[in-house]
Amino acid sequence: MSEADMRKPVVVLVRPQLGENIGKAARAMLNFGLTELRLVEPRDGWPNPSAGPAAAGADIVLERARVYASTAEAVADCAHVYATTVRKRGVTKPVVTPEEAAREMAGNVGRSAFLFGPERSGLETDDVALARAILTVPINPDFGSLNLAQAVILCAYEWSKHETLVQPTQEDLLPPAPQDELEGLIDHLDRLLEPKGYFLPESRAEATRRTLRGVLTKPGWNHLEVRTLRGVLSSLQREPKP
Amino acid sequence: MSEADMRKPVVVLVRPQLGENIGKAARAMLNFGLTELRLVEPRDGWPNPSAGPAAAGADIVLERARVYASTAEAVADCAHVYATTVRKRGVTKPVVTPEEAAREMAGNVGRSAFLFGPERSGLETDDVALARAILTVPINPDFGSLNLAQAVILCAYEWSKHETLVQPTQEDLLPPAPQDELEGLIDHLDRLLEPKGYFLPESRAEATRRTLRGVLTKPGWNHLEVRTLRGVLSSLQREPKP
Structure with missing residues (x-):
């Protein structure tokens, strides 16, 4: 044995x-x-x-x-x-x-x-x-x-x-994307929302931006997830497809 | 209950x-x-x-x-x-x-x-x-x-x-929104993206939806956060403000 x-x-x-x-x-x-x-x-x-x-x-x-x-x-x-x-x-x-x-x-x-x-x-x-x-x-x-x-x-x-039988491994779980990728996403969304008046009235703009940033920072999205969302935003900018 | x-x-x-x-x-x-x-x-x-x-x-x-x-x-x-x-x-x-x-x-x-x-x-x-x-x-x-x-x-x-050892949790931390609120958000985004051709080609549509769902399910956004994002989507639907 x-x-x-x-x-x-x-x-x-x-x-x-x-x-x-x-x-x-x-x-x-x-x-x-x-x-x-x-x-x-x-x-x-x-x-x-x-x-x-x-x-x-x-x-x-x-x-x-x-x-x-x-x-x-x-x-x-x-x-x-x-x-x-x-x-x-x-x-x-x-x-x-x-x-x-x-x-x-x-x-x-x-x-x-x-x-x-x-x-x-x-x-x-x-x-x-x-x-x-x-x-x-x-x-x-x-x-x-x-x-x-x-x-x-x-x-x-x-x-x-x-x-140490089997631990469920998570090698396929990616770390959160670097901060600059997240900033890129936030900026992108900001540029889309600005002309729609989303940040109005001006006196509330800063607080509104902070709230939105909080929501987008929370997930800890990884590189691929941020890329998916950038794709979503680019798509929303496009004219409708026939 | x-x-x-x-x-x-x-x-x-x-x-x-x-x-x-x-x-x-x-x-x-x-x-x-x-x-x-x-x-x-x-x-x-x-x-x-x-x-x-x-x-x-x-x-x-x-x-x-x-x-x-x-x-x-x-x-x-x-x-x-x-x-x-x-x-x-x-x-x-x-x-x-x-x-x-x-x-x-x-x-x-x-x-x-x-x-x-x-x-x-x-x-x-x-x-x-x-x-x-x-x-x-x-x-x-x-x-x-x-x-x-x-x-x-x-x-x-x-x-x-x-x-028997449940700790009272931080009261100021809101729980993730109930699943149906999250579904409402996902549906809303879906309706915006569909006419833009985001889900094309059709053969990839299901996988694309699943990927997007994964990204949006991850954060565990609370009720207020989901509401913020619904506001973002409604704003994106609007015509630009002069």
Whole structure:
């Protein structure tokens, strides 16, 4: 296993019920680059024919999934175990958000794991006891209905932020045009407006020019955008085309 | 509508296909406190009997959902529109992550909206053109398979992080004008340019309009600024003053 893979947290599904949900969890994981799935006593055994279709192509995660007889065995090699729960039940462990857990994982030495409980009941006290921290997603107090795959995707998503996976790049975003190009645009518009009486009365002319300049300075148009607008102004100066 | 509700972004599903996915999106929203769903031309009409069961109790979101005939109408009252896309397609708008969009929304004055495209195809270029920014979830480059509800939940989740820590923003900073005022400006300019032959040749007209729209959408001009520019255009239409 590569060093990069060792830094990725393991996703442990404890006693998952539906194969479909295992598939959805795999899909959620792979979207954000997580590949190691561990299953503790899956209710319907493993492999499960319902998992594949729900994984929507994340087959590699399912193929590599390993089955364990207990939660303790599933996390035996993990140094940092986070137990996801909806409710806090008189536990005295630190409670963290997915964001905080991801930040900790990024700095951790040794393998990390996210533990997820069965669909309806969630993790049992003995499973939670294995964890170093409780991970709780802050949720609408009047409507908490996060399913297994949704919980997995939020954790995987937060983790991925600390990987330099893919940043949406903006190399195609140009800087604002040099000031003289903007001045050229403002002058051009001024020359068009002057004969139309736009700046009248004369006593208001200065304030009107300032207002207009403010509007045109705000966008930070780039070179190409300024050129487009110069084209617009030149076009407005022309006689109508037949 | 309460002030708190006004601060919440609107979720706009453009031409959604399956009722089930609309229900799942509603569930994802309500988990993180979002309640306003807008549907643009839902393929199978509205209401859709498949939506309710998939919403898992988020009925209030479905009951309040409103249907629009076009994306432009659905965001007409929104000052900050974020178009979610997977791929960048030669767009020159700013590209932000869900995290960055959420941070911006928390500081924004005026209503914000997340735009989501149809399940398979995603938003069309004309829908994206309405937006001030592109929202892209950084994802595994080898496996991008984020479904509609997953994209919605990540956006709603990020938004919810800022809910409790919203800073009152500078009151003297006006929000961008609602989208319909901007549309009025664009239409006005279009009417001036058309007879001048600006959009010729006809084969280039659509691309030219899109470029111009991009330039005018970028600034996020407020109500007063749009009014100033309408005045400029009206003035340019006039005959010269002696």
